[in-house]
Amino acid sequence: MTSRSTTTTARTSSEARAVARTQTLIKGEHGIGTVRRTTLPGGLRVVTETLPSVRSATFGIWANVGSRDETPSLNGATHYLEHLLFKGTKKRSALDISSALDAVGGEMNAFTAKEYTCYYARVLDTDLPLAIDVVCDMLTGSLIRQEDVDAERGVILEEIAMTEDDPGDCVHDLFAHTMLGDTPLGRPVLGTEDTINALTADRIRRFYKKHYDPTHLVVAAAGNVDHAKVVRQVRAAFERSGALRDTEAVPMIPRQGSRTLRTAGRxxxxxxxxxxxxxxxxxxxxxxxxxxxxxxxxxxxxxxxxxxxxxxxxxxxxxxxxxxxxxxxxxxxxxxxxxxxxxxxxxxxxxxxxxxxxxxxxxxxxxxxxxxxxxxxxxxxxxxxxxxxxxxxxxxxxxxxxxxxxxxxxxxxxxxxxxxxxxxxxxxxxxxxxxxxxxxxxxxxxxxxxxxxxxxxxx
Missing domain, CATH: 3.30.830.10 (Metalloenzyme, LuxS/M16 peptidase-like)
Incomplete structure (x- = not known):
């Protein structure tokens, strides 16, 4: 059964600051399957599920942005940005990002959907601090350089072409358009050749700053993890980048969209x-x-x-x-x-x-x-x-x-x-x-x- 939430507070330094709120959401027997949430100052949420019997851990950051949050001219920007966050930060080059996880046998990837984007890494439990540092650095310190935007444009156009070559995949995009029309939910996650060619580095940077605020993010970790340690490591990584505001959380605004689908029989x-x-x-x-x-x-x-x-x-x-x-x-x-x-x-x-x-x-x-x-x-x-x-x-x-x-x-x-x-x-x-x-x-x-x-x- 889901337990009643219990709340604690924590301070990470002797300075007066907004407190982090921690809740136990699901109480597992002997700690197995226990799910906890900590909301950090500024609104960043960290949730973990503990499974001590395994030797691995998966760490991910979820962004509350997907293709339905794009204007027609920005169609494909969310997925484009997903690619660009792997291209380098102030601390790491693109090679540094990939080699850091490769060196410990880890896996790292991301995916973009209609209503969210997720970046994740799966590693041995002993390498979880590395995964946290790398993924947090990507999410908070991406450079979005012009040369990277230009280089990745070709990769994304190839991905669109690959999808077009797979009619079993492409028909699902067509069905979304049949049902939802030329609306954010009806347009393809990847964008089109025209919209991708028209996107500029400046527009993608603005999109990044708007949607990757900590109030729009959820950090999740599962496996042989210690909740308190994960929270400390995440908080330190976000504070180093200056992404974590030491203020009270601002509630995330629910999506407002049309519930009306297109006429039946199309x-x-x-x-x-x-x-x-x-x-x-x-x-x-x-x-x-x-x-x-x-x-x-x-x-x-x-x-x-x-x-x-x-x-x-x-x-x-x-x-x-x-x-x-x-x-x-x-x-x-x-x-x-x-x-x-x-x-x-x-x-x-x-x-x-x-x-x-x-x-x-x-x-x-x-x-x-x-x-x-x-x-x-x-x-x-x-x-x-x-x-x-x-x-x-x-x-x-x-x-x-x-x-x-x-x-x-x-x-x-x-x-x-x-x-x-x-x-x-x-x-x-x-x-x-x-x-x-x-x-x-x-x-x-x-x-x-x-x-x-x-x-x-x-x-």
């Missing part, structure tokens, strides 16, 4: 010479904080989340029409998406879409059977636990929980919440979500007559 087709047609049939989902998300997770698992799911059985096992077919959900601060993906031969695309649409309509009207729901609950519970078997996954869980939800659940509490989902809740969310008229995105060698017929799938 079809967007990109005619491209590929061996397969890649399609996504979908509709509005749920925001990530919606309490119905647990029931939607069960529904998604039963409908298209595994080899026993309806879509896999109907499309692949019984008819052999596709190798890959699945459903998925994407939850954002104020809206969400539900989609069914399939990749198949172009000649089979209409049959595949008809089967998928029929299954969506069937489940929306009649729901799932009790056996399907029971099996999906077990599958979802098991995959949840198995997905948390390494320190990187634990760091992701606590970092994202702090940044996106502002609260933490123990694994036992999560399993209890999944197990508590009832058949009626699943059937209700099926009606609410799958009852919408779907929209469709498709990429492949689909000529005019074939493309015209795709409208039948959303009629």
């Amino acid at each position: 079809v967007e087709v990109v005619n491209r010479k590929t061996e397969q047609a890649h399609v996504i049939l979908g509709m509005p989902g749920l925001a990530r904080t919606d309490e119905r998300r647990w029931a939607l997770g069960v529904l998604n698992t039963a409908l298209g989340g595994g080899m026993s799911s309806r879509l896999f059985q109907e499309v692949r096992e019984k008819r052999g029409l596709a190798y890959s077919v699945y459903s998925y959900t994407s939850g954002f601060a104020d809206t969400g998406l539900f989609g069914v993906y399939a990749g198949c031969r172009p000649s089979q695309v209409h049959d595949v879409l008809k089967i998928c649409r029929d299954e969506l309509d069937q489940v929306a009207e009649h729901g799932l059977t009790d056996d399907e729901i029971t099996r999906a609950i077990g599958q979802l519970a098991g995959s949840t636990v198995l997905g948390l078997e390494d320190t990187g996954a634990l760091m992701n869980r606590i970092g994202k929980s702090e940044l996106c939800w502002g609260e933490h659940m123990s694994v036992d509490d999560m399993l209890a919440r999944i197990s508590a989902v009832t058949p009626d809740e699943v059937r209700e969310v099926a009606r609410d979500v799958l009852g919408h008229r779907p929209s469709l995105s498709a990429i492949g060698p689909l000529k005019d007559k074939q493309a015209a017929r795709l409208h039948d799938a959303v009629a």
Whole structure:
């Protein structure tokens, strides 16, 4: 069970200063799985999960900025900045940054999403101070030099080209645009060739200063870690860079966005010479904080989340029409998406879409059977636990929980919440979500007559 929070205060010097507030968020037995949070002066939050039985630790810094925070002309700036923070600081060159972690066998990387960015390093527990120093230095002391911006521009354009060459990946960007249009959530995380070519070092620096303030950051560490030591090392690193203000925390302003998705029944087709047609049939989902998300997770698992799911059985096992077919959900601060993906031969695309649409309509009207729901609950519970078997996954869980939800659940509490989902809740969310008229995105060698017929799938 999640414990009640306990609060302590700490001072790091004899000088009068704002205090750090520490809370125990989850009380693990014998310290195992204990999650603590310390809020430093100025608003920087540090969360840790202790797992003394391992010999590794993963350290990450989450920034509350993603592609949805960009204006049209800044599309791709968040991801561009992610690349640039590896290019050098006042203390370290790009080679120094990479070689420091390589020298101890560590791993370091980053990723950018629609609503957040994360930089992380996984190391032996004895090398955690090094990881903290390097990652904090990157986040607070990046130089954003003109020569680095110019050099990295080519790398990012190659990354965009690589994505364009993978239609199975590209169709997800197309689906976001189909559902959300030319809005921050509907535009691609990587940006476009035009927006990347137009970005300047000065604009990226301003973006960096605006969004990488400590009030917008969450530090997360998981593994064989000592919370107090991590807090001291993080505080020292941020103070050395001058990034930590010795003032009371300023609350982070919640995102304000439109909850309105585009009109249902939209079809967007990109005619491209590929061996397969890649399609996504979908509709509005749920925001990530919606309490119905647990029931939607069960529904998604039963409908298209595994080899026993309806879509896999109907499309692949019984008819052999596709190798890959699945459903998925994407939850954002104020809206969400539900989609069914399939990749198949172009000649089979209409049959595949008809089967998928029929299954969506069937489940929306009649729901799932009790056996399907029971099996999906077990599958979802098991995959949840198995997905948390390494320190990187634990760091992701606590970092994202702090940044996106502002609260933490123990694994036992999560399993209890999944197990508590009832058949009626699943059937209700099926009606609410799958009852919408779907929209469709498709990429492949689909000529005019074939493309015209795709409208039948959303009629």
